[in-house]
Amino acid sequence: MAHEELRSNSDDDFDRFRFRRGLELLSSVAGKIPADALWLDLGCNQGQFLEDVIATNQVKGIGFDNWDPAPKAPHDIWRYLKADLDKALPWSEPADFVSALEVLEHMIDTDGFLRRMHAALKPKGWLLISTPNINCLRNRITVPLGAYPAGLEYRNIVHHVRLYNVGTLTGHLREHGFEKIAVSGVSFLPLSSSLGTGRLSERLADMFPSLCNNLLVVAQKP
Numbered sequence: 001m002a003h004e005e006l007r008s009n010s011d012d013d014f015d016r017f018r019f020r021r022g023l024e025l026l027s028s029v030a031g032k033i034p035a036d037a038l039w040l041d042l043g044c045n046q047g048q049f050l051e052d053v054i055a056t057n058q059v060k061g062i063g064f065d066n067w068d069p070a071p072k073a074p075h076d077i078w079r080y081l082k083a084d085l086d087k088a089l090p091w092s093e094p095a096d097f098v099s100a101l102e103v104l105e106h107m108i109d110t111d112g113f114l115r116r117m118h119a120a121l122k123p124k125g126w127l128l129i130s131t132p133n134i135n136c137l138r139n140r141i142t143v144p145l146g147a148y149p150a151g152l153e154y155r156n157i158v159h160h161v162r163l164y165n166v167g168t169l170t171g172h173l174r175e176h177g178f179e180k181i182a183v184s185g186v187s188f189l190p191l192s193s194s195l196g197t198g199r200l201s202e203r204l205a206d207m208f209p210s211l212c213n214n215l216l217v218v219a220q221k222p
Contacts, residue, residue: 033057037096043103094122121221134163137211178219185212
């Protein structure tokens with residue numbers, strides 16, 4: 001979904017870390033990403049993730065978000081289409097890959113969103129999702145002590161209206177016809193710490209995704 005345009009360097013660094021983690025999980029399950037594959041990125045923001053994927057894998061990238069006017073992007077590299085992702089995906093050509101990074105939590109109609117992503121994929125196409133984890137270690141410790149759950153909202157600030165845990169997300173994907181589901185965490189240690197993007201944090205996130213603040217999930221359309 002569209003975010004504020006002013007971002008700090010640390011935000012960009014965290015995004016790049018999440019992008020790399022997602023692509024590594026995808027490659028570990030799906031194998032090498034072929035050049036010229038069609039990649040749809042839902043909630044593309046300013047195209048940061050698409051530009052990374054295109055630079056490393058030479059895919060054909062299409063980004064969707066609700067920015068108006070369009071992002072200031074090199075449109076000879078990727079194409080932007082404005083869309084209300086909670087209602088429709090204005091695209092009909094079957095894709096090899098669909099990504100939605102930190103988007104699912106914004107969707108009121110999650111069934112409709114998952115259904116549209118499934119329909120957008122070719123048979124044997126791959127889905128990549130990242131989303132907050134309501135059962136992260138932080139919430140397991142603080143919520144029983146009376147704290148409000150991290151990642152959730154009681155008023156509309158960044159529009160987090162749906163939160164998942166590992167079991168609910170994988171089960172919901174299976175309900176919508178996805179298989180070969182693989183799960184990891186973005187990081188185990190807080191990204192606000194210098195250790196958050198380190199190798200120990202990555203290894204623990206792979207081992208204990210259900211305790212991480214944000215989940216990474218890869219799934220295939222049969």
